[in-house]
Amino acid sequence: MIVPHPRLSINQATITRTTVAEAVRVTKDAGVGAIGLWREQVQEAGLAESARIVAGSGLRYSTHCRGGWFTAEEGPVRRAALDDNRVAIEETATLAAAGAPGSRAVLVLVVGGLPEGSRDLAGARARVRDAVAELAPDAEAAGVTLALEPLHPMYASDRSVLSTLPQALDIAAGFDPAVVGVAVDTFHLWWDPDVLAHIGRAGREGRIAAYQVCDWRTPLEADNLLSRHYPGDGVIDFGPLTRAVEAAGYDGDVEVELLNQAIWDAPPAEAVRRTVAGFGRAVAPHLG
Amino acid sequence: MIVPHPRLSINQATITRTTVAEAVRVTKDAGVGAIGLWREQVQEAGLAESARIVAGSGLRYSTHCRGGWFTAEEGPVRRAALDDNRVAIEETATLAAAGAPGSRAVLVLVVGGLPEGSRDLAGARARVRDAVAELAPDAEAAGVTLALEPLHPMYASDRSVLSTLPQALDIAAGFDPAVVGVAVDTFHLWWDPDVLAHIGRAGREGRIAAYQVCDWRTPLEADNLLSRHYPGDGVIDFGPLTRAVEAAGYDGDVEVELLNQAIWDAPPAEAVRRTVAGFGRAVAPHLG
Structure with a gap:
């Protein structure tokens, strides 16, 4: 068995059919040391029970997925979305507190299309900024970092009007870095000609959550x-990106989040095994 | 019948099954005034015959599609690609000369993945710059403008490592604007948070071809x-983009290039009719 890299974290989306x-x-x-769970499954199990399971596991909690979806115009739909994000903030704080030392209270935000x-x-895009401003006090009170995730531009209309790292950083700039940061995902950002410079900026501004x-x-x-594919199964060169994130000062867990029907159809243990192997080959050599 | 806007041009990709x-x-x-043809069909008809048909039509020639595909490393494949682009340059010059007054000798470049x-x-990406440097003298001699087209980032690995307008402009910057310009396509660029500023820069640098x-x-x-969809059938707001291109000084024909199986399956005359209608509603009101 390949020994998992100590900073690898399994995002539950990779094994989405699991409780x-x-x-x-x-x-x-x-033998993986960290996990990030999804809200649907946490709510199905119940937050208290989920926290109990995380606490009993000895795993670190890396991120909570996911909040956001708050691009609606003012009205009941927008209010409901913001209230739901407040629930997500509380979930994040609870689960991170239940995790082993090194856990991070980070709520990933997919902002919506x-x-x-x-x-x-x-x-x-302006309403994303407004939503963050509204949620920041709740996040701060709960000790949670909101991680704005730029998604690939092919999702700009239906999943995330936040498409680039500078866009996320410009929104975050108005807030304490402990409260509003960004999520760097290779799948979404690899194509950007200036991605390494943008990661450097994110580091200087203390934003990589x-x-x-x-x-x-x-x-x-x-x-x-x-x-999405296991690291190493595609065309992304993880070396420059990973070294840039390292150089930017990020020393937390590194998640693998694979939305892919074939991976979902595999037994979860096999998906985790292949994640460990791919991460070991393609990403781990570039971690400090 | 809706009267076509005088600056509308039909790109042959919209009616790809036509000779x-x-x-x-x-x-x-x-009643459309301009056309842009594709190389495959031009070569099937023969260049001289294609030029004769264009000359007899009274249509303006808007662009020739397409050159590029020159990201290979040095070797026979790269040499063949560059030679083929030299042929494309000659085709462009010949067809533009055959077109009605107002024709433009513009070769659109899809650079390859x-x-x-x-x-x-x-x-x-560095090899794209090298290829442009190699082809520029040929283009200049033929009176042809090479139009670097940034494609949507979802095509970065398999069709175009050129993904943003600034990237194209940075490459073009080393050359005479009459020789190397850029192609602005709403489908590829609409998501970019800074696209209006980038179009402004392209105008200031005289690059919109x-x-x-x-x-x-x-x-x-x-x-x-x-x-790709008829203008007006999707989520792009053509107003700001079109006004920015106008303000940037572009006064040439505006092409509609629709790669879409359902449109290809329609009779070509119907595809043109719907293009005329969509353009009339969604784009024409924003043209000067």
């Missing part, structure tokens, strides 16, 4: 949401 | 290459 208990078990059984029927991209690695390969799957 | 003669006929029959098995994105409009809609088609 919290199952996800924690296969992660621990593989254009509201149905809208073409006002600039307006949606999460680092996620997964690979890009074409042709994309018919459902482009499910087009 | 040159058919493409010219349906374009002219619809990563070579098979490569993860060296920076290297591939082509403006293409088509729409973005999700979910994308299973083959994401074929995901």
Whole structure:
């Protein structure tokens, strides 16, 4: 068995059909030291029970996935989204507190796309900023960092109007770095000609709250949401990106989050085993 | 019948199953004033015959599609690609000379993705610059403008390592604007938070050699290459983009280039009719 890198964390999206208990078990059984759970499964198990399972596992908690989806115009839908994010903040604080030392209270935010029927991209982006401003006091009170995640531009209309790292950093700039940071995900950012400089800026501004690695390969799957691959199975050169994140001062866990039907169809233990192997080959050599 | 906007041009990719003669006929029959042809069909008809057809039509020639595909490392494949681009330059000059007054000798360049098995994105991008430097003297001698087209980042690995307008402008900066320019395509650039500023820069630097409009809609088609829609059928706000291109000084024809299986399956005359209508509603009101 390949010994997992000590900073590897399994994001539950990689083994999405698991319950919290199952996800924690296969992660621990593989010798991995950290996990990030998804809200759907946490709510299914219940927050208290999820926290109990995490606490009993000895795993670190790396991120909570995910908040966001707050690009709607003012009204009940927007209010409900913001309230739901407040719940997510509390979940994050609870689960991070239950994790082993080194856990991080980081809530990843996928901000959402254009509201149905809208073409006002600039307006949606402005409402992201407004939402962060509204949620920041709650995050601060809970000791949680909101991690703005720029998603690949192919998701700009339906999942995330936040498309680049500078965009995320510009929003974060108005807030304490302990409260609002960014998530760096290789799948979303690898194509950017200036990504290394942007990561450097994120480091100087103290904003890197999460680092996620997964690979890009074409042709994309018919459902482009499910087009992520084990590190090393695609075309991303993890060396420069990982060294840049390291040089930027990020020393936390590194998550692998693979939305991919074939991986979901595999037994979770096998998905974790292959994640450990891919990470070991493609990412670990570049970690300090 | 809707009267086509005088600056609309039909790119042959919208009616890809046509011969040159058919493409010219349906374009002219619809009352459209300009056309851009594709190399495959031009070579099938023969360059001299294609030029004769264009000359007889009274249509302006807007762009020739397409050169590029020169990211290979040095060797026979790269040499063949560069030689083929020299042929494309000659085709462009010949067809533009055959077109009505107002024709433009513009060769659109889709630069190509990563070579098979490569993860060296920076290297591939450097070879784009080298290829442009090699082809510029040929283009200048022929009176042709090479239009570097940044493609959507979802094509970075397999079709175009050129992903943003600044990247294209930085390459173009070393050359006479009459020889190396850029192509602005709404489908590829609409998501960019700074796209209006980038278009402004392109104008100041005299680089806008082509403006293409088509729409973005999700979910994308299973083959994401074929995901383009008639203007107005998606989420792109053509107002700010078109006004920025106008303000940047571009006064040439505006092409609609729709790679989409359903559009290809329609009779070409219907595709042109719907293009005229969509352009009239979504784009024309923003042209000076």
